[in-house]
Amino acid sequence: MDLKKTFDTICTVPGSIGAVMIREDGEIARTSGDMNDLDEAYALSSLMKDAAQLVTIALPAAKTLTRVTITRQSGTSVVATLHHNHIFAVKQTER
Structure with a gap:
């Protein structure tokens, strides 16, 4: 399992302007792009939390x-x- 490689691949998705990798306990492990901007990360945090919750519910x-x-x-x-x-x-x- 190479999480760094997976994260780097996700960062190159067409149209990507930022990515984040979060551990199951909610701790942020890595960020890239405009997700490094604290204001932007804060603005999207609830949206990402909702998406992550839906993933774990469906899993x-x-x-x-x-x-x-x-x-x-x-x-x-x-x-x-x-x-x-x-x-x-x-x-x-x-686009």
Whole structure:
């Protein structure tokens, strides 16, 4: 399990403008892009928390990797998925 490689791959998703990796206990393990901006990270924290909660709720019944996308009116989306007990979330913008 190479979490750094997984995180780096998520950071290169087309339209990605920031990513975060959160441990199951809620501690932030890594950030990139504009997620390093504390104001932006704070503004998106509840959205990411909601996406992460939906992932963990769906996970027991899921047979494959579960992904949740929440889109804001501003044209940005947060996509979250659970992988090796870490929640990976990427912020994307519409093209």
